[in-house]
Amino acid sequence: MAKRKALAKVLSSKIVFKGRVFGVRRERVIEPGGVEATREIVTHPGSVVVLPVFADGRILMIRQYRHSVRQYLWELVAGSKDPGESFQEGARRELHEETGYTARRMRKLLDLFPTPGFVSENMVIFLAEGLKLGTAHPEADEKIELRIFSLREIKDWIRAGKIRDAKSVAGILYYAHCFRGRRAVRK
Secondary structure, three states: OOOOOOOOEEEEEEEEEEOOOOEEEEEEEEOOOOOEEEEEEEEOOOEEEEEEEOOOOOEEEEEEEEHHHOEEEEEOEEEEOOOOOOHHHHHHHHHHHHHOOEEEEEEEEEEEOOOOOOEOOOEEEEEEEEEEOOOOOOOOOOOOEEEEEOHHHHHHHHHOOOOOOHHHHHHHHHHHHHHHHHHHHHO
């Protein structure tokens, strides 16, 4: 049996910023190797990502403006998890809000930490199937364009640098190369 690894010992912890979407905490720690350090951590409640796949294998993506990079990006549906909400509940809510679609089936594909060096965010990517169109209810600041792509088209766009959003690239490539093929073998 493997020996359990030691964790950092927290000497002090202070919230230095609390915003609507995230916060920042500064901690003095003694790292497992014995080094004393100051760590600034972006705190985040967790987020959900949804990969909506139609019965014919095509994938729904959204395009929206992202001010931090000053670009319009093609992405999978995503958003922060609300307090008290499960990851799956958040995924269902985001899918409906941003696209109007609901899903008969929602399956967890990946559970990951997108930037663990300084962000506490836990991100869960779901596969949404059995899609049914309804009316979208985006937030006031969300101006969202929808487009349905073939998987081949998306992979070509990733290669060409037209899709640069990391969560979307990770979710789509995992689905294409690890999950989708495994499902086909089972049938």
